[in-house]
Amino acid sequence: MSSSQLDGTDDPVVIVGMALEAPGGIETADDYWSLLSERREALGHFPADRDWSIRELLDGSRRDGFKRIHDLGGFLSSGALFDPAFFGISPREAVAMDPQQRIALRIAWRTLENSGINPDDLAGHDVGCYVGASGLEYGPQLAEFSHHSGHLITGTSLGVISGRIAYTLDLAGPALTVDTSCSSALAAFHVAVQALRSGDCDMALAGGVCVMGSPGYFVEFSKQHALSDDGHCRPYSASASGTIWAEGAGMFLLQRRSRAVSDGRHILAEVRATAVNQDGRTTGLTAPSGHAQTRLFQKAIRSAGVRPEEVGMIEGHGTGTRLGDRTELRSLAQTYGSSAPGTGAVLGSVKSNVGHAQAAAGALGLAKVLIAADRGAVPASLHTDHASREINWEEQGLRLATELTPWPAVNGQRIAAVSAFGMSGTNAHAIVAMPDDEVA
Template identity: 85%
Template sequence: MSSSQLTAHDPVVIVGMALEAPGGIDTADAYWSLLSEQREGLGHFPTDRGWAIRDLFDGSRRDGFKAIHDLGGFLSDAATFDPAFFGVSPREAVAMDPQQRVALRLAWRALENSGINPDDVAGHDVGCYIGASGLEYGPALSEFSNHSGHLITGTSLGVISGRIAYTLDLAGPALTVDTSCSSALTAFHTAVQAVRADDCDMALAGGVCVMGTPGYFVEFSKQHALSDDGHCRPYSALASGTVWAEGAAIFLLQRKSRALADGRRILAEVRATAVNQDGRTVGLTAPSGRQQARLFTKAIEAAGVQPEDVGMIEGHGTGTRLGDRTELRSLAQTYGATAAGTGALLGSVKSNIGHAQAAAGALGLAKVVVAAQHGAVPASLHIDEVSREIDWDAQGLRLATKQTPWPAVNGQRIAAVSAFGMSGTNAHVVVSMPEDPASDTDGRAA
């Protein structure tokens, strides 16, 4: 049996979680409030980052560029960091990509939220697997500056995970994974395999995204893939493009037997993870519906569940016409075999907070965990008219256009989470959440 087939007697479980999302969200409770109240976390472009915002909007309609709207999902505390707490000098802290700072902060909190004093894991076989992409922070290495000497580590993708391992003195594997928008779930998949194979006793896994420049807005305006009005409309007939955002979520993983022995509260059980690649398509960044469908089927089979057992699907759902069309048709092939009106509820948190790029899949997984804790599937926003790319009545999929109770079946709520990258790497995760998280501690303190 492969390491991704996690239906054995001792599965990998999530025992800790920490997140930050647009709209000032920095706790699971605040995240649920945003979702359940059907709010957006989008805001105007930040004015404290030195971006040439006036030039950005004035020039966005020229030379075939699509207009860029002054809306995105930005972390309000991306620049907030206590270097002394983490043993970092002030000069080095400024040279550090904010993605390193945010990931380090969340790794610490994920341990604390699981009931672990971060000092107690020093020297232990704890892995660190973080999805991230390079987003143009700081001056070029060839430019002389006051921060030269710290820039090579401060802006290195590999050091995002390495910084966490160094600061916390972790002895397990440390990898930064970049598969573009599927980075976080690909990192999560790799971490689950490592814990399963006893490469490490526990693992921190997730993703982080903080934009150093508005470069992605400019690039996608040229591709005409930005939203017409600055709002993200996944799976809507009116979807016109995505909205870029920032965010981060990190989870602590452990084998279930060890988690129970340690008295940890189990937030979710990882039933299966799967990763594949589009291969050759009509274009380098164009998705493959065939490979997406293969991925979904592989994950469901590895999870040992039936498609109809899945009550919630957190889709990739970028709000782009090609991406949504491909994903919907692929989902219908695997999850659309149920009776009309009884299938899984589909949505995307990008409608609330925008597309957090390398961290998108981790924030989707966090959404599933908090939704299960509250026994409800939150609504996806901006779906006044559903996509016409599939026959919803015939396919058995349902869009979560309003908050809907999510009843447990046999004491569990099962969900699936997707992330697709323009690199061609696709990731899918199937998790189950206990109806009462405290009941999965085997009588020990939650």
Template identity: 75%
Template sequence: MSDNGRGDDPVVIVGMAIEAPGGVDTPEAYWALLSDAREALSPFPTDRGWPVAELITGSRRDGFKPIHDLGGFLCNAAAFDPAFFGISPREAVAMDPQQRVALRVAWRALENGGINPDDLGGHDVGCYIGASDTGYAPDLADFTELTGHLITGTALGVISGRIAYTLGLAGPAMTIDASCASALAAFHVAVQAVRSDDCALAIAGGVCIMGSPGFFVEFSRQHALSDDGHCRPYSAQATGTVWAEGAAMFVLQRKSAALRDGHRIWAEVLATKVNQDGRSAGLTAPSGAAQAALFRNALRTAGVRPEQVGMIEGHGTGTRLGDRTELQSLAQTYGDTSGASGALLGSVKSNIGHAQAAAGALGLAKVVLAAQRGVVPPSLHVDEASPEIEWDRQGLRLARDMTPWPVTDGDRVAAVSAFGMSGTNAHAVISYDEVA
């Protein structure tokens, strides 16, 4: 396979950690959720001070779409051991749960890669985290018992900065907010940093913990929530999305260094690309032309042909406009008019809901695990495929069952997408060599 500008020493994933709905806190548990075709939605949490009953009844007003008491919530979002990380109990309460979860999952990703987090102090290790503001904590102008810790506790930049500070990392550290493309955009920046020697090792991923139910209310008004509280990506019955939480972190390193250090290689990163819609049909409306251009650019950089990609983890929010635009863009790029079997398409949002800024990282984790095992897990809730493309003619298939990896020449190659309402589009292409 051509390196097409990637050089002879590609970037690889050497560590991975995940927290997802359904009590998932390891890659193995995540795979069990996916391979068992389980949905991990649950009722709204009752320990966050959310006016749950008012949310349900209030959404029945004119101009709003009913909010169902379902979402993909982390059962341990509030769990945190501040003493372990040298943080006082008072400061821990002031910290956005996204900081707490990101710190914990980043630590586990390093351990998963056989790297002692305590050994990284002073080394050129980068930290790139995708995250967005989800409405945690009171107004900074209010005098509360937490005043003094809130400015660092709620700043997005401190999500990555806290990890770097706790571990003593000396490489670049940044939090990237590109709406629902945040995590995959952060992964892209991290890959480029390792390639350009900005850092020898990088932690990259995304996190989302909902500090308020605001996104449910906003999408209720925009009529973009699911009618029944279930997310149905690429289905003819799709009526909207379901919000969720989660985090996934990856450790990146040059392949030669990974082999030298004896690190397990989860996958090789063939290409990552990010672009922008520009002026489209509306500020939050996706651009099919921009998406298709991004896919083609990623494949060129990866040095692979569309028919070599066995699995595509789409953004797949279950919204009519989003799914229609994405399906048509994928068909333009990956479609095969010869009628041959094409890539298997799905979205983990059917299992856990839409984890917003962390969505791309959770999708990436899915394709890495699937490529290693040589099977593609099913996408749920697809009674009838969306009529927006001609599936049989255009060479894409919905993964409705656990399916063996499509036969392709060479490595198992997969792609993953994430799109943000900001107009940012992100796409990554990875491969797994069973022989290596």
């Protein structure tokens, strides 16, 4: 077998379907684009239907050693909604299921429908399922005797998030839940791409999901002084002061190009490269490594077979924390910086609109890229009146997305990079090329 056959360049992996759910009631690509292009922020007050002690949470963050928690976050309005009968699940079992299982199952179904596939037709086929997710304290402890005992062991298992999809749809390919913290979705996407290239499956669902069962992450980041000063996420801004937590889900259907063409699928994007690596030992377990990120970005560029200046859009991780943004900006500038001022890639982060969706962050970022390419424009990141001073933007060639920016096709395609990293130390990066339908 030739090297080109091994790395997939003869028959690349392509994206043929997509579905998403984001804060603000976003459930379609059109809704998502409206949110992004109209420069709206989809943050809201803490949900009142989850038995969270909100007043205690807000008051508790005022004690010594903590940073104030604001009553703002990016929460899914659909987080508690689910039709168990549609999927053949009893109401008692449905309540015992982590909402992440419910939403992942629902969004997998919608992704297949978006691809023109009747999910029932996949029974017994080698379809893989790769979902990025993290455990977020849903429901009672397993040791508690409750009405839901007997269903909790599957209802709260991370592994069952992907397994539930495979079981319900009777899929015979691999089913893996990937937890690398905030890079989980993009890491799962990477594993799915590799699985298709190696022949582990003929088709793959890949993405990520996040629904918070408790406000615990707000408390932890309050103690670490890594929450935003005012409850708004300001990626790559000089006024960035911390992140704001959110929820979301995004999923994609992947195939080899030859199979997609044979099946008559509409190709949304070609996956030019994916890569993951690890920070190793840094100044702290959760501290990012600029060296590791630079190595990863440059490895992905080489694997993609593109020049850095061909990348027109970068959807960064962009947590809005000073350390995270500084590290990422310097690494991106080293890799994607253009020698011609004003011509480099346009950089932004959807976290400015919806907050930090944790394990689903990379999925929402990739969905933004696909939709932006379809519209031929890069939407502005919010709260970027004054760009971060950590890099010299003009000299280092990146452009911050401060307004809706036209994104013309070059040689019949638009190329973008998507990045994610997590407190696990795992960095993930993807480079995708979207065909211009008017040219194709």
